[in-house]
Amino acid sequence: MFFHIVLERNMQLHPRHFGRNLRENLVSKLMKDVEGTCSGRHGFVVAITGIENVGKGLIRDGTGFVTFPVKYQCVVFRPFKGEILEAAVTMVNKMGFFAEAGPVQIFVSNHLIPDDMEFQSGDMPNYTTSDGSVKIQKDSEVRLKIIGTRVDATEIFCIGTIKDDFLGVINDPTTA
Amino acid sequence: MYLLTIYIQVPPRNHQTSPRFSTSFPHSPQALNTRTGHATTHAASPRVSYLRLLLLSRVLQPPQPLLLRSVRFLTRSLSSGPAFKFSTAQTKAHKQENEMSFATDSPVHSSSSDDFAALIDAELGVGSSGSSSDEHDNEEEEIDGDNDDNDHEENEDDGEDELTDHRNKRCKIEKLEDQELQGSTSQGLIEEKLEVSLKKDICTHPGSFGQMCILCGQRVDDESGVTFGYIHKGLRLGNDEIVRLRSTDMKNLLHHKKLYLVLDLDHTLLNSTLLNHLTSEEEYLKAQSDSLQDVSKGSLFMLDFMHMMTKLRPFVRTFLKEASEMFEMYIYTMGDRPYALEMAKLLDPKQEYFSGRVISRDDGTQKHQKGLDVVLGQESAVVILDDTENAWTKHKDNLILMERYHFFASSCHQFGFNCKSLSQLKNDESEPDGALASVLKVLRQVHHIFFDELDSDLASRDVRQVLKIVRKDVLKDCKIIFSRVFPTKFQAENHLLWKMAEQLGATCSTETDSSVTHVVSTDAGTEKSRWAVKENKFLVHPRWIEAANFLWQKQPEEKFPVSQTKNQ
Numbered sequence: 001m002f003f004h005i006v007l008e009r010n011m012q013l014h015p016r017h018f019g020r021n022l023r024e025n026l027v028s029k030l031m032k033d034v035e036g037t038c039s040g041r042h043g044f045v046v047a048i049t050g051i052e053n054v055g056k057g058l059i060r061d062g063t064g065f066v067t068f069p070v071k072y073q074c075v076v077f078r079p080f081k082g083e084i085l086e087a088a089v090t091m092v093n094k095m096g097f098f099a100e101a102g103p104v105q106i107f108v109s110n111h112l113i114p115d116d117m118e119f120q121s122g123d124m125p126n127y128t129t130s131d132g133s134v135k136i137q138k139d140s141e142v143r144l145k146i147i148g149t150r151v152d153a154t155e156i157f158c159i160g161t162i163k164d165d166f167l168g169v170i171n172d173p174t175t176a
Numbered sequence: 177m178y179l180l181t182i183y184i185q186v187p188p189r190n191h192q193t194s195p196r197f198s199t200s201f202p203h204s205p206q207a208l209n210t211r212t213g214h215a216t217t218h219a220a221s222p223r224v225s226y227l228r229l230l231l232l233s234r235v236l237q238p239p240q241p242l243l244l245r246s247v248r249f250l251t252r253s254l255s256s257g258p259a260f261k262f263s264t265a266q267t268k269a270h271k272q273e274n275e276m277s278f279a280t281d282s283p284v285h286s287s288s289s290d291d292f293a294a295l296i297d298a299e300l301g302v303g304s305s306g307s308s309s310d311e312h313d314n315e316e317e318e319i320d321g322d323n324d325d326n327d328h329e330e331n332e333d334d335g336e337d338e339l340t341d342h343r344n345k346r347c348k349i350e351k352l353e354d355q356e357l358q359g360s361t362s363q364g365l366i367e368e369k370l371e372v373s374l375k376k377d378i379c380t381h382p383g384s385f386g387q388m389c390i391l392c393g394q395r396v397d398d399e400s401g402v403t404f405g406y407i408h409k410g411l412r413l414g415n416d417e418i419v420r421l422r423s424t425d426m427k428n429l430l431h432h433k434k435l436y437l438v439l440d441l442d443h444t445l446l447n448s449t450l451l452n453h454l455t456s457e458e459e460y461l462k463a464q465s466d467s468l469q470d471v472s473k474g475s476l477f478m479l480d481f482m483h484m485m486t487k488l489r490p491f492v493r494t495f496l497k498e499a500s501e502m503f504e505m506y507i508y509t510m511g512d513r514p515y516a517l518e519m520a521k522l523l524d525p526k527q528e529y530f531s532g533r534v535i536s537r538d539d540g541t542q543k544h545q546k547g548l549d550v551v552l553g554q555e556s557a558v559v560i561l562d563d564t565e566n567a568w569t570k571h572k573d574n575l576i577l578m579e580r581y582h583f584f585a586s587s588c589h590q591f592g593f594n595c596k597s598l599s600q601l602k603n604d605e606s607e608p609d610g611a612l613a614s615v616l617k618v619l620r621q622v623h624h625i626f627f628d629e630l631d632s633d634l635a636s637r638d639v640r641q642v643l644k645i646v647r648k649d650v651l652k653d654c655k656i657i658f659s660r661v662f663p664t665k666f667q668a669e670n671h672l673l674w675k676m677a678e679q680l681g682a683t684c685s686t687e688t689d690s691s692v693t694h695v696v697s698t699d700a701g702t703e704k705s706r707w708a709v710k711e712n713k714f715l716v717h718p719r720w721i722e723a724a725n726f727l728w729q730k731q732p733e734e735k736f737p738v739s740q741t742k743n744q
Contacts (some may be wrong), residue, residue, distance in 0.1 A: 083394065091408065091532060094425050094552060095383070096390070098408055107408070109390035111382065121428065121504065123528035148393020150386045157386025157410060159393040 005042065006052055006159060008071045009034065013057075015064045027051060031068055036103070040151040043078025051130060079104050079158050080148050087160070089140045092125045099142060104156045108144060112161035113152045114168070134169055141171035197258075238436045255498070382417035386410040402549055406539040407532060426554045429504060430634050433627055436553035437503035437619070440517050440562040441511060443580040445612075448486040448519075451478070453586035461485065471525045482518060483722065486585040490605045491612040496529050498616060502623040504553070506533040508546055508560075510567065513538045545569065558640040559622060561615065573640040576618065579611045579726040611726065618728045621646055648681035650724050655683045659697035659704035661718055677721050696721060700738045 009030065017025040031048050038044050055069035079085060080102070087099035087106050096109040110119065110127075117134070119128040126137035136142060144160035144167055151157075161170050207477055379392040387410070389396050403415040413421070429435070439445060454461070465485065466474020475488040499505060507523075509516045509528055516536040524530050541549055546567045548555055560568060563578045583604070585597040598604055605611065610731045625642045627634075654677075662671045671673075674684050675698070685692065695708035695715050708715040720736040 092530065093407060094421055095404075095407070095411070095413070105386075105408075107385040107390060107411070109383070109385075111391050119425075119428065121425075121432070123526075123531060125531065146393075148388040148395075150388050150395070152386070155386075157388065159385060159388050159390055 001078060001080060002046070003042070003076050003078065004073065004075060006071055006073050007034075007042065007045075008069060011068045011070050012060075012065045013068060016067070018066070023054065026054065026068060026070065030072060034072075038103070038151060038154050038156060040153075042076045043128075043151060044076060046077050046158060048072050048074045052103070077102060077104070079149050081146055081149060083146045084143060084167070085146060085158075085160070086141060086143050089136060089138055089142060092119075092127065092137055094119050094125075094137040095120070097127065097136060099144065099160070104158055106144065106146070106158040106160040108142075108160045108162055112147075112159075112163045114163050115116060134173060135175070136169055139154070139173040140156065140169055143167050143170050191479060237238070267295065309675075318589060319572075353555075380416070381414065383411070383413035403668060404550065404552075405541070406535045418549075421552055422554045426557060426635070429553075429557070433502075433623075433710070435503050435505065435560040435623065435626065435639055436461070436551065438506045438548070438551060438558060438560045438562075438574075439498055440564070440578070441507060441509040441516065443563040444489075444561055444578045445492050445523060445581075446486055446488045446519065447581050447583040447587050448484050448515075449584035449586045451480075451483045451485055452638075453584070454485065455585045457614060458585060458597075460602075461599060464733070471522050477522055479518060484515075485584070486519065486522060487599070488522065489581045489583075489612055490607040490610050492523065494615050495612045496523060500529045502619065503559070504533075504551075505529050506535060506551055507642045508535045508551070508562075510537045510544075510546070510564075514537055529731075556640065559639055559643070560617065573643065576643070576728075577726065578615065580592065581605065581611065613730060614727045618646060644679075647679055647726070650728055651680040651682035651721075651730055653676060654681075654694055654730075655685060655692045656694045656696055656721075657685050657688060657692050657704060658718075659695055659702045660699045661696055673718055673721055676725050678725055680721070694733070697738050700740045705738060 011026055011030055011033075013022070013026055013029065017029075020141060027048075030051075034045050036045065045057050050073040050170050052071035052073060056067045056069075057066040085101045085104075085106070087101040088106075089099045090097040093108070096107060096111075099106045099108065108136060113127055113136075114129075116129050117136070118127050118130070120128055124137055126135050128135045140163060144162050145164055146158050147161050148159035149156065302554050315720070340527070379389060379394070381389040381391065381394075381396050381398075383390045383401065384396045385408070387395055387397060401412050404411045404413060442448060457462075461476060462478060462485075465476045465478040468477060471477065472493075475489075475492075477486045478484075479486060496505070507516060507520055509519070511519070513536040516534050520530055520534045527566065535550055539550055541547055544567070546562070548558055548560075548571050551558060555571065555574065557572075558574050559569060560575045561578055562568060562575060563580045565572065565575065565577055568575050580591065582591070582593070583598045585600055588595065588597045607613070622639065622642050625645065626637055626639055630637050630642070656677050658668065658671075661673060662668050668684075668686060677684050677696075682694075688704060690711075692713060695704050695713055696718050697705045697715060698718060699705060699706075700709075700715065705715055707713075714733040715738050717736040717738050720731055720733065723731045724735070
């Protein structure tokens with residue numbers, strides 16, 4: 001799920017950036033530092049949408065660096081248990097399949113794939129129903145339900161299931 | 177496992193309400209579906225069904241969390257959730273009147289919900305025929321109380337019912353997290369613990385991904401089982417799960433008439449050297465290397481970014497293509513992961529042979545050892561191709577030992593050969609009858625015997641037995657005596673060559689007699705050697721046995737003459 005929230009961060013800025021463009025430098029450094037990172041609390045920071053306010057800078061003794069407390073608005077993405085997500089399949093093997101929803105890695109074990117879907121090995125491994133009408137392979141898009149999440153410093157892991165009503169393939173690359 | 181049957185049916189005359197109802201409904205039947213089998217819908221109104229559920233939940237001891245949840249859901253859908261406006265209105269009205277009838281002033285779907293309300297009214301009348309209305313009221317109050325508690329509990333529950341709760345919470349992520357961290361009511365905590373322990377009884381945690389159970393999504397911290405880092409980072413499987421996967425995979429594979437083949441890289445399929453280890457005589461190779469744009473045709477590659485040069489063994493492309501029809505192939509190398517992946521790209525540019533089954537030393541479970549425990553294939557169906565026997569101490573029976581492929585001079589030096597390397601001689605192994613071609617013949621034979629000649633049940637066949645049979649055929653009908661091969665006082669039966677010869681199907685002896693066919697000797701001057709010449713027996717060098725061992729074929733004896741040593 002996406003959230004638009006306000007976060008705060010202390011930014012250290014090198015003295016060479018002081019001057020007319022101080023603010024721009026601060027913002028671009030903030031974007032570089034924050035976008036694409038993960039925190040257990042807020043999930044994955046997708047993008048900074050605006051700066052709320054930049055506090056008073058504090059000059060560090062000895063280095064000349066200045067620390068600014070910056071409040072910024074950003075869009076974060078955090079998966080929740082029970083959430084329904086759409087994800088792209090990245091790898092299929094006999095244990096199940098891996099899918100990605102943006103930065104989130106989701107594993108769907110073969111226990112949580114409907115029983116009528118069987119694993120087919122080969123150069124394009126896939127899970128297929130006995131009548132061949134539904135096929136999950138690399139690059140398929142699936143709708144799945146998150147049943148467990150863990151947020152690392154840099155990654156988000158999820159366990160998903162498609163063994164439920166209204167879940168499964170929503171777009172097959174072979175037919176598209 | 178309780179098989180739970182819920183009866184819910186909205187009669188046809190309420191067509192407008194039924195879709196709305198079913199779209200909001202998946203939440204509970206789904207949850208039920210996963211554990212309690214089938215949730216059938218039938219008769220009565222939602223209100224009646226939740227009462228039935230409640231009764232059921234009292235009958236079934238201990239209370240099932242799922243059951244509770246579905247009761248909760250139904251309760252909420254009737255009484256609290258803003259998404260179910262019409263029923264909320266009805267319930268409120270119902271509360272006010274304290275009777276078993278609904279008001280007809282629903283603001284949202286007036287006409288349809290009127291019908292619905294009337295229906296519920298009627299149905300409840302039927303449903304409550306056996307019990308008094310007071311009882312119903314008490315029950316409802318209880319449920320309302322439960323529902324409040326449940327809301328607390330669910331907030332902590334890391335969004336157990338996140339979707340429904342989001343309606344209330346909107347985007348208050350901060351608040352949610354605070355509650356997650358602290359836990360609000362002790363009752364909630366207890367209930368949560370109860371649920372956890374109940375779930376643990378059900379889930380065996382067959383494996384984990386990022387320290388979460390792959391089946392129930394709970395955190396698991398135990399370090400048991402085997403990591404499968406080569407498949408995906410953070411994936412770990414328990415031993416039972418591995419056994420299960422192997423046996424299902426085995427059936428699948430045997431159905432496709434395939435076995436497993438584990439391939440080593442260095443000295444088996446290719447030879448690599450660091451660029452700065454190239455001798456001056458080998459500098460010419462730099463100009464001859466093939467382009468990395470289309471690796472499917474070339475065989476000599478310069479990988480500048482890895483400071484390496486790699487030569488693929490002749491015949492390797494044909495070998496892989498043909499072997500892939502009989503085997504599911506793995507790469508298993510003692511090199512590190514980036515190297516292994518890079519080599520896999522050279523060997524298999526289209527990713528049709530290995531598709532992620534590339535195991536490097538970082539993925540093994542033991543240092544300096546290769547093991548089949550990280551290979552998801554039953555040991556009785558795995559054939560290994562490797563040049564180093566010592567790496568596979570536990571799986572020698574599965575191993576087909578390969579003659580080492582030394583193309584670069586540095587590789588020769590590494591193994592202590594002082595001869596010129598193939599690259600220095602501007603030569604290479606022969607394509608049609610090199611080591612890979614001969615081993616492919618062996619693999620074909622093994623495959624053929626395994627699937628077409630054995631009588632036993634397919635699942636009970638063992639490729640190790642087949643390998644033994646094939647090996648025994650190589651020097652069949654040979655009777656060998658050794659001369660000046662083993663050191664004096666050495667127990668001849670324990671010598672490597674003796675064992676090798678016996679594995680190849682030859683009979684070994686220490687005494688000369690007329691049945692002997694070959695005399696293996698390092699010196700033509702010994703008594704036994706002279707006897708061989710006199711009796712017109714084959715006199716061969718010990719390398720004859722080694723060559724047969726590598727090439728799986730009796731070699732022409734003339735190629736391995738024994739010379740007279742000078743001091744004789």
